[in-house]
Amino acid sequence: MTITTDQAAWFADTFEKLVANVGQAVLGKADVVRLALACMLAEGHLLLEDAPGTGKTSLARAIAATVQGSHNRIQFTPDLLPSDVTGVNIWDQRKGDWDFRKGPVFASIVLADEINRASPKTQSALLEVMEESQVTVDGIAYGAGRPFMVIATQNPIEQAGTYRLPEAQLDRFLMRTSIGYPDRASSIKILLGAAERDRSAHLPALITTSAVADMADLAATVHVDASIADYISALAEQTRHAQQTRLGVSVRGALALTRVTKVWAAAHGRTYVLPDDVKDLIAPVWTHRLILDPEAEFAGATAQSVLQVVAADVAAPQERVRAS
Structure with missing residues (x-):
């Protein structure tokens, strides 16, 4: 069943209210907030590459508060163990049985701060829950619930003592973007409100987590014409054939773009x-999925510039494909 016009109007109105509410805590960053909320409603995960102090934690807390969900923050360090993320079984002497103590990954919004500082083994502990929204411990699966979004951060400047995220894990993130520093007007508002350390603490909850799940299900019914699917497929193929890339966009990447465009349309x-x-979405969804040729990268090529060329080379459809 396809989303109706009235449902789309309600979706758009609710979406803008969510953006405005989160924007009370993350000042002057409406575009980033829209991307983050679209990522959540597409049931994906967000990678933020930013310097410290740009509001990454505030963004995660504000989204969780707005949707009446839970929020946990995991500070990734080299000595962090996988069980510190997912949870662990503990023997309960009174019951005479094992009791599973859930880790911080069991929350609506999980902030994985400086994810590249943990060992690859600990990073991989997130893979299953990010892909399947469940954690398996000793053969028993525990669901993460809905909504569930991991907002992972990494510092693009300080690389000492870090572990590079493998391509398989990068591909699990629906989007990659950055918050960046606020503009002058927003900076002044932040400084004048310095007494309020956490703006997200007083945000009203606009909708429930079950309503968020309903919005995600509704967005999934947005119509994607065959011509749009062909356009996305052609763009993905072009990234694989581009001279500057060693590895282009995978099928998972094309699916990710399709899913989030539905949310964006609604x-x-x-x-x-x-x-x-x-x-609108090709850059945040695909830039982290490209692996550039070392020589092209040395010559100044970036994933962003490659995608700009690809988008210019592939003609957008002018009319929908009619069913035969």
């Missing part, structure tokens, strides 16, 4: 996806 009050939705 957030704009439409029941169908447009080529402009694809163009």
Whole structure:
């Protein structure tokens, strides 16, 4: 069943209210907030590459408060163990049985701070729960619930003592973006409100977590025409054939872009996806999925510039494909 016009209008109105609410804690970053909320409603995960002190924790807390969900923060360090993330079985002498103590990953919004500082073994502990929304311990699966989003951060400047995220794990993140520093006007507001250390603590909850799950299900019914699917497929193929890339966008990456364009269309009050939705989201969804050729990278090529060329080379569809 496809989303109706009235449902799309309600979705867009609710989405903007969520953006405005989160924006009370993350000042001057409406575009980043929109991407983060679209990522959540597409049931994906977000990677933030930013310097310390740009509001990453505030963003995670504000989203959790807005959707009446729980929030946990995990500070990744070299000595962090996988069980510190997922949880561990503890022997309960009174019951005479093992009792599973859930780790911090069991929350609506999980902030994995400086994820690249943990060992690859600990990083991989997130893979199953990010992909399948469940954790398996001693053969028993524990669901993470809905909504569930990991917001992972890494410092792009300080690389000493870090472990590079493997391509398999990067591909699990639906989007990669950065918050960046606020503009002058927003900075002044932040400084004048310095007495309030956590702006997200007083945010009202606009909707429940079950309503968020309903919005995600509703967005999944947005119509994607065959011409749009062909357009996304052609873009992905072009990234694989580009001279500057060693590895292009996978099928998972193409699926990720399709899923989030549905949310983006609904957030704009439409029941169908447009080529402009694809163009709006291609950079945050695909830049971290490209592996550039070392020589091209040395010559100054970036994932962003490669995608700009790819988008210019592949013609957007002008009309929908009619069923035969």
